[in-house]
Amino acid sequence: MSKIYASAAFADSKPHYNLLDGLRGVAALLVVWYHIFEGYAFAGGTLIESINHGYLAVDFFFILSGFVIGYAYDDRWGKSLTLKDFFKRRLIRLHPMVVMGAVLGAITFLIQGSVQWDGTHIATSMVMVALLLTMFFIPAIPGANYEVRGNGEMFPLNGPSWSLFFEYIGNILYALFIHKLSTKALMVLTVLLGIALTWFAVFDISGYGSIGVGWTLDSVNFLGGALRMLFPFTMGMLLSRHFKPIKVRGAFWICSAVLLVLFTVPYIEGTSPISWNGLYEAFCIIVIFPILVWVGASGNTTDKRSTQICKFLGDISFPLYIVHYPFMYLFYAWLIKNQLFTFAETWQVALGVYFWNILLAYIVLKVYDEPVRKWLAARFLSKKSK
Template identity: 30%
Template sequence: MTASDRPAPPWHGRYVTLDGMRGIAALAVALFHYNISQAPHGYVAVDFFFALSGFVLCRTYLPRWRSGLTTWQFMKQRVVRLYPLFLAGIVVTTLSAISNHWTGKGDLYSYAKIAKSLPPNLLMLPSPFTNTLFPMNVPAWSLFFELVASLGLALVLFRLPRIGQLAVAIAAACFFVPAVLAREGGNLGPLWSQMGTTMLRTTMSFTAGVLIAGLPVKEVRHPGWLGVFCLIAILAMLVADPAFIPKGWYDVTCAVLVSPLLVWLGSRGEPSRVLMPVAWFLGEVSYAVYAVHWALMEPLRYFKDDLGWNEVLMGAVYLAACVGLGWLCVRFVDIPLRRRLNVMLHARARHVPPRAIPN
């Protein structure tokens, strides 16, 4: 078999640097929740996620929207993409919460709270009966706002000129920055009381990603130092804790400036060929890791907190467990369920009379 006959690797044609950065960011969020001292600013990864999502969705769907893709069709595709792993996350975190009653952790989550929150949460909607939007899987708040941002993309951002998109991003930033500085940190999102600031956070970062997507494209991205630099840079941003910078200012800088800049740089260069498979794999499991890591947090804290095992060792074990569970969810939940949902949607579309299909 000649080189030209070999199948292309799975990362061929992808933004591999962005995949790797997304994977590192997901692991940093998980580590922040497990042991805040090891990733003290891991939560600013969410600002990077929103900017990256705006970039990817705009690059992927804007041509389709201009060719006639409707808002309803777009949102169905977004739900199919997000819901299987969202559902897996809710299921495993709820099972983990129930197990707390028999593992010596106590009633961290009452049965009443589980019963009240699950019905809306299973529909990917925040619970109106609890202070936390998704009490069984707290990080799922950002997945809900991902859907809200997707709807805003189709209804508003796609229809605005670039100057209008820029105005939206600047306006959101003008309200977001003082709010973060006032509370001396940007770790917000999961509570109803933070809803307004969270919407500003989402709008600002997501629209920044849309703006980046409209910049000139670099079609050929050679492996080299730029991709490696981006992977190191996002890791440094999430685990660093410079004492000379106030927490609020650090978070604002990461959200407003650094995260969008890293998305732009990451779209222009790839890592070395040695790192490409690793970066691609981390990107493949990143969403799953984010969706399910909360389930493993309390069980594995037992070894760190109660048994006194080495924090660094347990941090590594925890992240490895998150990657393993994430891969299983991708392999046995996400891929087959998305395939099934797509078949159902396409079959239904074929049986709808042409006049009933929205334009």
């Protein structure tokens, strides 16, 4: 399951990194495709056969978030930005879509028949409790009555919200602590977190054989989710402090192709003496993703069409990530009910689900997210903080 994922709002006086917006959108598109194939694996009890490492999009989102937050806010503390203003800006940027994802999750769960995966019927009152808790971002305890799907998710109405939960933690730590660190201290912290993440992945501490952790509220998942957020988040901030552009042509297409290749590498067998799959994942997060962010931030859109593509992808990236999974639940339930386990059997429906989510993300962005954020900013942000 994948944050995963939201971008930081840039300071209004600073230019956007258009290519990073576009890459965020590419990662969101790939994670939706990954979740479609996760459905076949879930329904048939098999391994995922396409975009095998799509969950790494979450880690890529975190490093992008750290980079743009550092870029947008590091030099504003004590000048035009207060702690209160920062938190208001982040809530306005992120939380309207958190609420929308929760509402869609409740609606689709009711459409599905309000049943857990084992067929147990859930009372509507518990669905409403789950909705309320998700809207206030209070994670579910595995096994509780309001953990309505019965597979331990933090946010059972919209599973990928787990990554936003860690994103919020990262934002709080940044505002209270991390932004005050010198660049040298930030580098030390980032290195230590990188070592911890490598240990967690390479020695398969979760027992999953992958770093796809963080989605449930047990101790191993909380530790793994925290490390998945903290290392790339601080690495992104460190990159933003050191960043100097390099000359690169075709940066967007190069980085997009690299992401596609990285995400489609098959699961790597072998857990003794180390997890080779974990080693691969750690290499992607610690080495490749920082390079992609640097290259992406260095590139420029050279024509109107490229600029429009990157803007569109960036605009829909967060809405797409946060609203698509409720419809994946319906897709999974349909696969299970009809005993359909392959893309070849269901490609028409799978493509329909994929493009429906893209369309829905755009509609929600224009009809709900942008107007609500505009109203909230006008109502709650001071002119100085804007």
